[in-house]
Amino acid sequence: MTHAVRPAGDPPDRPDALLVIGQGYVGLPLAMAAVEAGFTVVGFDTDDGRVKRLEAGTSFVDDVSDETLGRALATGRYRPTTEDALCAGFDVAVIDVPTPLHDGQPHLAHVEAAAAMVARHLRPGATVVLESTTYPGTTEELVRPILEEGSGLLAGEDFFLGYSPERIDPGNVTWDLKSTPKVVSGIDAASLSAVAAFYGRLVDTTVPVSGTREAELTKLLENTFRHVNVALVNELAMFAGELGIDIWEAIDAASTKPFGYMRFTPGPGVGGHCLPVDPSYLSWKVRRSLGRSFRFVELANDVNAHMPDYVVGRLVTAFNRQGRAVRGSRVLILGLAYKKNTGDAREAPGTVIVDHLVALGAEVRVADPHLADLEGVDVVELNEAELTTADAVIVVTDHDCFDYDLVRRHARLVLDTRNRLDGPNVERL
Numbered sequence: 001m002t003h004a005v006r007p008a009g010d011p012p013d014r015p016d017a018l019l020v021i022g023q024g025y026v027g028l029p030l031a032m033a034a035v036e037a038g039f040t041v042v043g044f045d046t047d048d049g050r051v052k053r054l055e056a057g058t059s060f061v062d063d064v065s066d067e068t069l070g071r072a073l074a075t076g077r078y079r080p081t082t083e084d085a086l087c088a089g090f091d092v093a094v095i096d097v098p099t100p101l102h103d104g105q106p107h108l109a110h111v112e113a114a115a116a117m118v119a120r121h122l123r124p125g126a127t128v129v130l131e132s133t134t135y136p137g138t139t140e141e142l143v144r145p146i147l148e149e150g151s152g153l154l155a156g157e158d159f160f161l162g163y164s165p166e167r168i169d170p171g172n173v174t175w176d177l178k179s180t181p182k183v184v185s186g187i188d189a190a191s192l193s194a195v196a197a198f199y200g201r202l203v204d205t206t207v208p209v210s211g212t213r214e215a216e217l218t219k220l221l222e223n224t225f226r227h228v229n230v231a232l233v234n235e236l237a238m239f240a241g242e243l244g245i246d247i248w249e250a251i252d253a254a255s256t257k258p259f260g261y262m263r264f265t266p267g268p269g270v271g272g273h274c275l276p277v278d279p280s281y282l283s284w285k286v287r288r289s290l291g292r293s294f295r296f297v298e299l300a301n302d303v304n305a306h307m308p309d310y311v312v313g314r315l316v317t318a319f320n321r322q323g324r325a326v327r328g329s330r331v332l333i334l335g336l337a338y339k340k341n342t343g344d345a346r347e348a349p350g351t352v353i354v355d356h357l358v359a360l361g362a363e364v365r366v367a368d369p370h371l372a373d374l375e376g377v378d379v380v381e382l383n384e385a386e387l388t389t390a391d392a393v394i395v396v397t398d399h400d401c402f403d404y405d406l407v408r409r410h411a412r413l414v415l416d417t418r419n420r421l422d423g424p425n426v427e428r429l
C-alpha cells in the first residue's frame with residue numbers, strides 16, 4: 001500500500017461539496033438540510049428506482065416533502081445519482097446505508113460497499129463520517145482500513161474520519177435534524193473538529209465525545225434503553241390484563257411523577273429499522289468480544305417479539321367469548337406502519353399479526369392511508385361499510401388521521417393496542 005506523504009492539515013474552512021451515500025430515511029433529510037445550508041450535494045444511492053423518483057421530485061420519506069425536494073433540485077446544488085463517477089470531488093462524505101441483521105448477526109456489507117466507493121474518490125483533506133447505526137468499533141476496525149486501502153491515504157494524517165449517530169425521529173414534529181443535538185466524534189482531535197465543524201453548519205447543537213466507540217455506543221444505548229423499557233411495559237400489560245388491572249391508568253398515574261420516571265406505553269410489538277435491530281448489534285458485540293450474553297437485550301427481544309402473538313391470542317379469546325372462530329371471520333387492521341403518522345412498514349409488527357390471522361383462516365383487510373402500496377394485503381379505506389362488515393377491528397397503529405369516532409360507532413368489536421378508544425365494544429391491550 002502506498003501512502004500519500006501530504007498531511008491533511010486543517011480541514012477546509014468552508015467545505016462545500018458533500019457526498020451522502022444512501023438516500024433513505026436518514027440520508028435524504030441530511031442531503032436536504034445541507035443544500036439549505038449552502039452545500040453542493042451529491043446523493044448517491046444504488047437503488048435506481050429511488051433515484052429516479054428523487055430526480056422527478058417525488059419524496060418517499062415522510063419528513064421530506066415534495067416541496068422541499070423540489071426546492072433543493074431547483075437550486076441546482078442537489079444531484080441524486082446512481083453513478084459512481086459523479087461522487088468524485090467531495091469535501092465531506094457521509095455514509096447513511098442500512099445496517100440490518102442477517103440471521104441475527106450484524107450485516108455490514110452495505111457499509112463496506114459504501115466505504116469502498118468513498119475510498120475510490122477520497123482526496124487529502126476530506127472528511128468521512130459514518131452515520132449508520134452499528135456496533136462500537138465499526139468506524140475504526142471496519143471502515144478505516146477499507147478507506148485507507150482503497151485510497152492509499154492514511155486516516156488522521158491525510159483525511160479526517162469520524163462517527164456521528166443519527167437521531168432522526170420520523171413523524172416527530174417537535175424535534176428535527178436541526179434542533180436535535182448531534183453527537184459527534186473523530187478518530188483523533190483533528191477529525192473530531194472537522195466532523196464538529198461540518199455538523200455545526202447543519203444543527204443547532206453538537207455534542208462532542210472523546211472517541212468513535214463512545215459515539216457508536218451512544219446510539220445503541222439510546223435504542224436499547226427504549227427497547228428494554230417498551231418490553232417492560234409490554235410484559236406488565238400482559239400481566240395486568242390477566243390480573244384485571246388497567247395498565248393504562250397505572251401508566252398515566254405514574255407519569256405524574258415529576259422525576260425518576262419516564263413514560264413508555266405498551267403496544268403490538270416493536271418495528272422499524274431501529275428497535276428490532278440495533279440492540280442486537282450491541283449484544284452481538286458483547287458476545288463476540290467478551291463471550292457473555294447481554295441478558296437485558298435478549299429478554300427484551302423475547303418479550304417484544306411475542307407481542308404480535310399475544311395480540312392475536314387476545315382476539316381469539318374475545319371471539320371465543322362470542323362463540324365464534326377466527327376462521328372465516330373478517331378482521332380490519334387499522335394502521336400497519338410500525339409508527340404512527342408515518343408510512344414506514346419495515347419490520348412492522350402489524351404484518352406479523354396479519355400473517356398469523358391469515359394463517360388462522362381470517363379474511364384480513366388493512367386501512368392505512370400512510371402506506372401507498374402494500375404487497376399481499378387487501379388495502380381498503382376506513383369507512384362505515386368496512387367497519388360494519390368486519391367481525392373485529394384491531395387498532396395496530398393509531399395514526400391521527402383515523403376517524404376514531406366512526407370506529408367507536410360502527411365497529412362490532414375493537415381490540416385497541418394503543419389505548420386510543422373506549423366504550424362497550426372496545427377491548428384494550
Ligand SMILES: NC(=O)c1ccc[n+]([C@@H]2O[C@H](COP(=O)([O-])OP(=O)(O)OC[C@H]3O[C@@H](n4cnc5c(N)ncnc54)[C@H](O)[C@@H]3O)[C@@H](O)[C@H]2O)c1
Nearest residue numbers: 022024025026045046047096097099110113114132133166
Ligand atoms: N430510519 C430511522 O429512523 C433511523 C434513525 C437513526 C439511524 N438510522 C440508521 O441509519 C442507517 C440508514 O437507515 P435508513 O432508515 O436511512 O435506511 P433506508 O433503507 O431508508 O436507506 C438506505 C439507503 O441506502 C441505499 N444503499 C444501500 N447500499 C448502498 C450503497 N452501497 N451505496 C449507496 N446506497 C446504498 C439503499 O438503496 C437505501 O436507499 C441505518 O444504519 C439505520 O439503522 C435510521
